[in-house]
Amino acid sequence: MGGFNLGKIFGIQVRLHYTWFIIFLLVTFTLVNPHWSQWLSWVIGIITSLLFFASVLAHELAHSLVGRVNGVPVKSITLFIFGGVAQMTREATKASAELKMAAAGPACSLAIGGLFGLIWLLTRGVASSVAGMAGWLAIINVALAAFNLIPGFPLDGGRVFRSLLWRFSGNYKRSTQIATRLGQGIGYAFIAGGIAIMVIFGEWLNGLWLAFIGWFLQSTASMSYRQAQWREAIHGLIASQMMTSDYAIVPPDITVNQLVQEHILPKGHHLFLVAEENRFKGILTLQNIKPVPQSKWDMTQVEKIMVPADRLKVASPEQDALSIAEQMDENEINLIPVVSEGRVIGLITRDNLMRFLRTRAELGIESISHPRRQR
Secondary structure (H helix, E strand, O other), X not given: OOOEEEEEEOOEEEEEOOOHHHHHHHHHHHOOOOOOOHHHHHHHHHHHHHHHHHHHHHHHHHXXXXXXXXXXXXXXXXXXXXXXXXXXXXXXXXXXXXXXXXXXXXXXXXXXXXXHHHHHHHHXXXXXXXXXXXXXXXXXXXXXXXXXXXXXXXXXHHHHHHHHHHHHHOOHHHHHHHHHHHHHHHHHXXXXXXXXXXXXXXXXXXXXXXXXXXXXXXXXXXHHHHHHHHHHHHOOOEHHHHOEOOOEEEOOOOEHHHHHHHHHHHHOOOEEEEEEOOEEEEEEEHHHHOOOOHHHHHHOEHHHHOEEHHHOOOEOOOOEHHHHHHHHHHHOOOEEEEEEOOEEEEEEEHHHHHHHHHHHHHHOOOOOOOOOOOO
């Protein structure tokens, strides 16, 4: 998602997507009151928008902190037009952990809604502007909780539903499939409802908005299911089964120009292991070369631009591929060397993982016999 970073809270990166400004403007204009001065209306509108932002952020932080306690690290939170999304580096491994994590967000929103409802009760006969702001925030937070509790994956309600199916059936894959299909169905129902509102009642703006929400639910449900299938496909495989040896080994003192002329252009290599006397020193990819001006290729040695070995995450041959993929996501890296007895024997890259999935799909393989961890 595009946007910009706002900083970190509890070690979690918070990002603001550009579409959030649409909500900011909508909330601000919604609270313009003809009985208030223009200056007061704008101040109340802006404060309310910022408090709504804080409410959505609290909702996502509740998910993230409960997830962290239950062994599900969250790397970032992005706030956008439909609310917020927490980027997890791995899925929950227990149904109880997912249930707690999923329920935490709506519970937080309900608590915030109750707090603003109390403020509304205390101020409605004293300060109409504060009461108006608190009343709107109470309603919108309760509505946010209610919307998220719709039992369609990947909404919170869908995750609660999946966790219950998973808990009682013991089948994670089947539970994900059912919850996702329900999420897609709800998305299509929203789209149909939006079209009906536009055609029958002529409410084009409301109908279009409902249909847009339905499209969002349907597409995110489909995407979430593909991600779950991807994780299921590599679950149980180990590094030695997924690694590639399709790379060249070059000495650290070779220049970038020599590398390009002798290895990249004639042989098509894009990935290099840098080693000296069988001692692994680092890794070099085309991304490391791009920032170097071509005029300096003759005087730049690869050891100056490679990623040094001590800055790389490494895997053992027996490490499971799923944990490696999660490690890549968590550290935002695209490759991990596979090391045995101090020697690099292969590399795991995102391309390896994607190529495996494509080959598996082309062969029509539904499952592969390999040792599986107990969930």
